[in-house]
Amino acid sequence: MKKVLLLNLPSDVPCYRILHRAKVGEPNYIWPLVDLICLSGILAEAGFELEHKDFQVDRGASVEKFLAGRRYDAIVAAYNPFDEAADFRQLEEVKRLCPDTDIFLLANHKDRLETGHMEAVLRANPFIKALVYDYAFNNLPELMLNPGTQRLSNVFRLQDGALLGRKEELPQDLRLPRPRHEIFRDPAYFHYDSTGGLMTAAMGSFGCKMQCPFCWGPQLYSRVVTRDPANLADEMAAMEAAGMEEVYFHDYSFGYHRQKLLDFCALVQARGIKLRWFCSSRFDLMSPETIAAMAGAGCRCIEFGLESGNYEVRRRYGKRFSDEQVRLILRECKRHGIHASVFIILGLPEESLEDMKRSVRFVRDAGFDYVSLNILWVEPLTALAGEIKTTDGSVSPLESMKKLNFAHPTVTAGEVQALYRSSMRSIYFSPSFILNQLRNIRSWKRLREITRLALKLALNRTGTGN
Numbered sequence: 445m446k447k448v449l450l451l452n453l454p455s456d457v458p459c460y461r462i463l464h465r466a467k468v469g470e471p472n473y474i475w476p477l478v479d480l481i482c483l484s485g486i487l488a489e490a491g492f493e494l495e496h497k498d499f500q501v502d503r504g505a506s507v508e509k510f511l512a513g514r515r516y517d518a519i520v521a522a523y524n525p526f527d528e529a530a531d532f533r534q535l536e537e538v539k540r541l542c543p544d545t546d547i548f549l550l551a552n553h554k555d556r557l558e559t560g561h562m563e564a565v566l567r568a569n570p571f572i573k574a575l576v577y578d579y580a581f582n583n584l585p586e587l588m589l590n591p592g593t594q595r596l597s598n599v600f601r602l603q604d605g606a607l608l609g610r611k612e613e614l615p616q617d618l619r620l621p622r623p624r625h626e627i628f629r630d631p632a633y634f635h636y637d638s639t640g641g642l643m644t645a646a647m648g649s650f651g652c653k654m655q656c657p658f659c660w661g662p663q664l665y666s667r668v669v670t671r672d673p674a675n676l677a678d679e680m681a682a683m684e685a686a687g688m689e690e691v692y693f694h695d696y697s698f699g700y701h702r703q704k705l706l707d708f709c710a711l712v713q714a715r716g717i718k719l720r721w722f723c724s725s726r727f728d729l730m731s732p733e734t735i736a737a738m739a740g741a742g743c744r745c746i747e748f749g750l751e752s753g754n755y756e757v758r759r760r761y762g763k764r765f766s767d768e769q770v771r772l773i774l775r776e777c778k779r780h781g782i783h784a785s786v787f788i789i790l791g792l793p794e795e796s797l798e799d800m801k802r803s804v805r806f807v808r809d810a811g812f813d814y815v816s817l818n819i820l821w822v823e824p825l826t827a828l829a830g831e832i833k834t835t836d837g838s839v840s841p842l843e844s845m846k847k848l849n850f851a852h853p854t855v856t857a858g859e860v861q862a863l864y865r866s867s868m869r870s871i872y873f874s875p876s877f878i879l880n881q882l883r884n885i886r887s888w889k890r891l892r893e894i895t896r897l898a899l900k901l902a903l904n905r906t907g908t909g910n
């Protein structure tokens with residue numbers, strides 16, 4: 445039996461190396477890479493023995509010491525699109541330490557969206573055996589077992605100087621082989637709404653049909669593919685059997701297909717699965733019926749991308765739901781015991797400083813359980829990047845969503861940052877928010893995260909934080 449290591453490399457700055465939500469910076473959550481989780485099912489079904497190592501949670505560990513005395517036939521690693529060179533240096537060192545081990549790389553969003561990027565990566569790093577284009581649908585096991593195969597599906601490698609492989613779309617009613625969640629058990633993983641216990645991650649759907657111009661996500665897949673409800677419920681049962689207590693769904697918007705969502709929730713309830721789960725969705729995908737079903741199936745937190753509290757502005761960004769619709773869904777979440785988290789962007793070019801303040805007041809007064817404030821950072825390969833000229837090099841990816849990287853037409857970067865700091869304090873230091881958070885402390889993880897956030901806000905208040 446061949447042995448494979450699923451690897452998340454260390455980094456100087458915490459980073460999250462997944463295809464559709466890669467980011468860098470200090471997180472208020474950390475969970476196993478869902479790309480590796482989905483791939484684990486494909487490899488296990490083919491008979492491979494699997495191990496997992498995450499240096500993002502074991503940050504004091506040495507790669508060299510970890511690999512000493514261990515032997516793997518293959519290592520599959522994700523890599524950071526914001527600092528590729530650093531990860532390639534690490535992987536080259538891994539290859540030096542394990543010369544007889546094949547190194548495979550999981551694609552990041554640049555490999556899908558930037559013409560020639562995937563081929564350039566393979567040419568510049570000949571120690572990489574192949575690049576896996578889609579972690580959830582591929583024939584990587586066939587290549588591992590038969591290195592000379594010419595039949596490559598969503599896997600690419602160089603042969604005689606030419607790029608070999610073909611892209612295939614995910615099938616509708618996708619059924620994934622059961623991921624091996626048991627190898628991802630680590631008490632360090634958490635979500636900001638966690639109450640404790642082991643946590644994992646999953647995918648209920650792939651792709652996004654919403655064309656938010658600041659996001660490259662809609663370009664990753666040509667259509668939205670939702671997993672078969674029974675297949676997803678089977679995975680939930682397997683998570684529970686592996687000792688997991690919480691799961692985060694990485695879907696761009698959970699619940700695109702209303703009937704499949706209801707069928708999934710009914711199956712989870714019928715099978716008595718007791719996992720707590722969290723997801724992201726949209727106000728216009730939710731209804732009193734779906735929220736009630738999700739709550740009954742264990743959903744405890746939904747993240748919503750509102751982007752702006754000003755309706756006319758958020759329409760420009762694909763969020764065509766009214767203020768009243770937002771309030772209705774929020775009321776339903778509260779009625780069914782689901783925490784509601786909302787994302788707001790400061791620095792949208794259509795908004796004045798007063799508009800931004802009004803946006804913050806809207807979400808603060810609405811009574812969301814969590815508010816994530818972000819500063820607009822125009823990211824390459826998005827539609828917005830074709831509309832707005834960025835100040836190249838002035839803001840690094842490490843500061844994404846913390847500083848403007850373009851010249852706002854009416855507001856200075858300093859004014860936006862000052863509003864960000866004051867808004868965070870007004871929301872998170874309000875008596876109602878503090879009381880709500882104290883009521884929800886059920887674990888040391890939760891207490892740790894609240895303490896960390898309070899310290900960060902206090903440092904910003906004195907001008908000594910970021």
